[in-house]
Amino acid sequence: MTVFFDILLFISSILLIVGLRKLSHPESANNGNILAAISVGLGIIVSIFYPMETQNNNYLFIALGIIIGGIIGLIAAKKVAMTAMPEMVSLFNGFGGFSAALISLIWLINHNSSGGYADLSVVLFNLFLGFVAFTGSMVAFGKLSGKLKDNHLKIPYASIVNITLLILAVVLIGVFAYQGKLTHVHLILFTVLSIIYGVTFVAPIGGADMPVVISLLNSLTGITAAISGVMTDNKLMLLGGILVGSSGIILTLLMCVAMNRSLVAVLFGSFSSAKAGETANSVNGVIKEISxxxxxxxxxxxxxxxxxxxxxxxxxxxxxxxxxxxxxxxxxxxxxxxxxxxxxxxxxxxxxxxxxxxxxxxxxxxxxxxxxxxxxxxxxxxxxxxxxxxxxxxxxxxxxxxxxxxxxxxxxxxxxxxxxxxxxxxxxxxxxxxxxxxxxxxxxxxxxxxxxxxxxxxxxx
Known part of the structure; x- marks a missing residue:
């Protein structure tokens, strides 16, 4: 049975790669989307039934999750207008990061928040990136949909705050991993820190910079999916995460070039953001109309x-x-x-x-x-x-x-x-x-x- 599931995962991986490749051109994009969907479907089937001995009585919860998620996805696909696609992409991307963060949380709970240095550092890193991708995408969703204005989340000295929080997160990961364990209080505090950083990371971003941050958040979600694939021994998730994460980083670099911004400026939140009522130097001249x-x-x-x-x-x-x-x-x-x-x-x-x-x-x-x-x-x-x-x-x-x-x-x-x-x-x-x-x-x-x-x-x- 194990060999059968491994063959299914191999077929699924090939379909995913071919499907994503076909998405690069409009004429083949529809077929590529279908192949990628079949690939993910096979991956879900394998994840549900393999390994059998670890599933116990969880099939009811798995079925409920699939049904509820399927209904929400179907409604979204039918109802969401093309004009709302950017915020929908941001929303779905956030859920991907949230899923990875939950996988990390469950791993830590099941292992009593302890493990080897490498294990803890990787899991905590995944937890951090997952919540950053989630909360950052939620803020981006609010901005893109017009529900959240730039002046709603004013953060004084945003760059300094972001750098400080990022350094603090890296230090804590190192400390907890070195100690080999962390208490539930430490886990809660680290989770809160990750959530806050996701908000402060995206909050200063405004205007024309939004495509860049969406690309970056998408790559972060891909990285968390790859790490989650390693944690759960899911080869398809690992492959998909690597593809999304690497392509997202490449796209982010290309977008940075298009915006004349460095990746360092992106990572530390040094985006331009129009303040309320702020405009460039006043422009004078005569407007000429045409019929x-x-x-x-x-x-x-x-x-x-x-x-x-x-x-x-x-x-x-x-x-x-x-x-x-x-x-x-x-x-x-x-x-x-x-x-x-x-x-x-x-x-x-x-x-x-x-x-x-x-x-x-x-x-x-x-x-x-x-x-x-x-x-x-x-x-x-x-x-x-x-x-x-x-x-x-x-x-x-x-x-x-x-x-x-x-x-x-x-x-x-x-x-x-x-x-x-x-x-x-x-x-x-x-x-x-x-x-x-x-x-x-x-x-x-x-x-x-x-x-x-x-x-x-x-x-x-």
Missing amino acids: VSDLAIQLAYTERVAIIPGYGMAVAQAQKIVKDVENLLASKGVELKYTIHPVAGRMPGHMNVLLAEANVNYDKLLDLEESNEYLSSTDVAIVVGANDVVNPSAKEDPSSKIYGMPILDLSQTKNVVVLKRGMNPGYAGIENPLFFKDNTKMLFSDAKKSLESILSELKQL
Whole structure:
């Protein structure tokens, strides 16, 4: 029987690797998701029935957990809108960290909070990371959903507090592991410390930095899953955790480059965070507006068009209308590409997911370097709900808190049209001088309504 279960785990591991690989391209992503789901399903079956002798009478509790979790997951999958996907990803990621923390707690309780130096240090490290991932993800969920504002969790000297708590946690892990045991009081205090650090770690983060921290928290959850796999002798959990943790770290480093931030700054909470009412230096200039009909004529008789999507496109759920505009322009011989910033939206790959939902050809999505090359020779660039990722302050204003961040550069684009509800600053709370540039015009309205009007005008030309 043991050999049979080992074979199932091997098959499951192969399916997981192949499934994750297929997720790298929209055309194969659906099949990849199915393969990964089958892999996890097999892993759950093996975890339930192997080893049989340790299960005792726990099957009722296992069944209840599967049923309750399955119902919640099904409802979430059916009800949650694409605009709420970032906070949902953060929420689910937090539950993963919480699960790992609970596994560590159960291990410590079953072993009377004692063990060898290596065992205790690894378990306590996993407990710490698990609760940090959990509480940090809960704070991120609150920020992304708008339920938690930056001024709700003001922490004086946040960087110093975070460094102090982190050092304290590392020292305590070393002390407890050296002693070979810890009391229940010590365990409770260490758990509380881990929970608090998760909150203080994410609380100072604001605005455009959120995709970076989501990626980092995701990698922490992957690491805890890998460690939990070692603790429970679950090879599939170990493999999955290694894949998620390593890919999350790689993605975090790439996001740091895109945000012009070091990983050290990320780890110690040195993120930018807009204070209440804080904006960059006041921007003066004259706003120039454009009508829907004028923009439609301009689009119909041009050669190269770029769409720059942002979170405003997600809120307006305008991705499918964007695709319709692309199809109509293509029928008129107009070339159109999507120029995407790595941190556009509220989570890594947010814009790619939305455009994939609208069946946009993956080859039309350009990364940052390709985008700037394309934008330098583009006739018309339409900014659909993006703000901070096109803000020239990152290049022109040393006093701006996003100074040095790579952006989608529209300085050489012939014509820029910004679809925006009003003149409010973006998520990072910074005014955008782009709106006052000579080559920029504004089209004030809901992004979806504006695009629908543009589509209607194009059909009449």
